[in-house]
Amino acid sequence: MSLRLLQMRAADGTRSVVFADGGKAAVLGGVATIRELAQGAIASGMSLAEAARACPGGAEIDLPHELAAGRFIAPIDHADPAHLLLTGTGLTHLGSAEGRDKMHRDAAMAEHKTDSMRIFLEGLEGGKPAEGQIGQQPEWFYKGDGSQLVGPGEPLEMPGFAKDGGEEPELAGIYLIGPDGTPFRLGFALANEFSDHVTERHNYLWLAHSKLRKAAIGPELLIDQAPADLRGTSRILRDGKVLWEKPFLSGEDNMSHSLANLEHHHFKYGLFRRPGDVHVHFFGTATLSFSDGLRTQVGDAFEIEAAPFTLPLRNPLTRAEAADAPVAVRVL
Structure with a gap:
């Protein structure tokens, strides 16, 4: 199954990164943007997938629901x-x-x-x-x-x-x-x-x-x-x-x-x-x-x-x- 990263923005402007593995998706703890996650991966010599898996997991996300709600921004x-x-x-x-x-x-x-x-x-x-x-x-x-x-x-x-x-x-x-x-x-x-x-x-x-x-x-x-x-x-x-x-x-x-x-x-x-x-x-x-x-x-x-x-x-x-x-x- 494919691995994907998404960026969300709440109504109050708070940013978060979502890690999707196949049909499951959850918010990543400790990072607010994919660029931040990538910078950390480069600094630590990890792949982007490894860096995502190293983050603490947060709330599960329903991707179609969040898309319909307009919460996803460019990744x-x-x-x-x-x-x-x-x-x-x-x-x-x-x-x-x-x-x-x-x-x-x-x-x-x-x-x-x-x-x-x-x-x-x-x-x-x-x-x-x-x-x-x-x-x-x-x-x-x-x-x-x-x-x-x-x-x-x-x-x-x-x-x-x-x-x-x-x-x-x-x-x-x-x-x-x-x-x-x-x-x-x-x-x-x-x-x-x-x-x-x-x-x-x-x-x-x-x-x-x-x-x-x-x-x-x-x-x-x-x-x-x-x-x-x-x-x-x-x-x-x-x-x-x-x-x-x-x-x-x-x-x-x-x-x-x-x-x-x-x-x-x-x-x-x-x-x-x-x-x-x-x-x-x-x-x-x-x-x-x-x-x-x-x-x-x-x-x-x-x-x-x-x-x-x-x-x-x-x-x-x-x-x-x-x-x-x-x-x-x-x-x-």
Whole structure:
């Protein structure tokens, strides 16, 4: 059975960590955040699971009940949001080139491969190097800092200037940088990477603009395994009814890159190995409602679920007010 960690926040703001082993879950004594638990594990040379088991056990928790009550928050955060980075890689899954290529092929001559297809094929050829070797680097993007991280049940807000608010169901790796600059993978979370596909479709060079916005991760941090063949369902609800639904695949068996290769090409940059920083890194997807011609609207709800996670990730779609004037920069 899978081991998961969750973070709860009571009405008075009190924080607690929940350790779930299969169908059983209980509060951990002595720690208030998963980051605190991970820091202790690093300092003591334990695994995260060992550190959780070493904590005194508290009250048992009914996970679906607490989720419905809105008490779970994102399973990782940082007291200073500037020290949590949201990043990701694209064109990493065996079917991921199809949707992207549909967006971009009109901009290229029919007899030439699009740049998106070239990146995908290069990853397919060299994205899973032998152990100890460095493989082809993937597409990479920045989404923001911890202020952009959305937890379960919280709204995914489109910026006022956005052309679209589209879901991207995937896995996210959660990392903490140790005191000596070593990246430690704490585990994995279900994620909705959330992008503006209309902007991206206009010109793939606008990918950076399409990605710089909110992103959501599910309530559970899976800590004892790296899913090789993750199979889940992504759906969009409108007025409480399923508008669109489709299975999605993730995990290394369904990817053109190994996790180790994606991790290397992110953490090879020294600025991403700053002690104490937290990283949420999105590993990509091959399933988009946008590719099926669906256009989301304010009030829709996204729902993503996949075993071995036992709880879904649900987020309503909202929009920020559009600015009625350009942002003005003052000269000092």
